Amino acid sequence: MSLQRPTLTIRSLCLVLALMTGPALAAGSAGTGGYVSLEGVEQFRGVVDLSHGEPATVLRYLQLVAQMDEDLKEMGLDRRIVVAMRGGSVRYLRSDRSPIPHADQIVAEEIADAVAALDARHIRIEACKVAMDRFEVPADGVLDAVNVVDNTFITLIGFQQQGYGLVAIP
Numbered sequence: 001m002s003l004q005r006p007t008l009t010i011r012s013l014c015l016v017l018a019l020m021t022g023p024a025l026a027a028g029s030a031g032t033g034g035y036v037s038l039e040g041v042e043q044f045r046g047v048v049d050l051s052h053g054e055p056a057t058v059l060r061y062l063q064l065v066a067q068m069d070e071d072l073k074e075m076g077l078d079r080r081i082v083v084a085m086r087g088g089s090v091r092y093l094r095s096d097r098s099p100i101p102h103a104d105q106i107v108a109e110e111i112a113d114a115v116a117a118l119d120a121r122h123i124r125i126e127a128c129k130v131a132m133d134r135f136e137v138p139a140d141g142v143l144d145a146v147n148v149v150d151n152t153f154i155t156l157i158g159f160q161q162q163g164y165g166l167v168a169i170p
Helices: 010-021 055-074 087-092 102-120 129-134 152-161
Strands: 043-050 078-085 124-128 146-149 165-169
Touching: 043 055, 043 152, 055 078, 055 087, 055 102, 078 087, 078 152, 087 102, 087 124, 087 129, 102 124, 124 129, 124 152, 129 146, 146 152, 152 165
Parallel strands: 043 078, 043 165, 078 124, 124 146
Antiparallel strands: none
């Protein structure tokens, strides 16, 4: 199976978040990977709004978040990253994957691994209870690393009010 490459690359994901969380100066440096937007930034704060329902795309974006975190770590930045999952993306957060269509089982397992890897990196994963109810995902049946919240719109607005940059992935 081949995964389609999302149109938003890791570099543009970093750039969007960095532009929203730190001052941009006139020149980049090697320590910031050439990102002018990261000059002077010591703490990188980003919230990713993930609502896509196609499992291979959900997996790829979770992998991009992990790669972004690794890139920022190599730059020596303190990182605070949250992934707010809503819409169809919540269908793949089940600990019991038997309700997931057979054709999506392998990718669902890879999503579970990606979520665990993000948790190990101290990246917070929040799942929207409104979406979970719509897609019949029981709150007590989600992956251990997932934090269920009533409504991720509140998550998205609250983190932005704390200075987190937003990346919206439809």
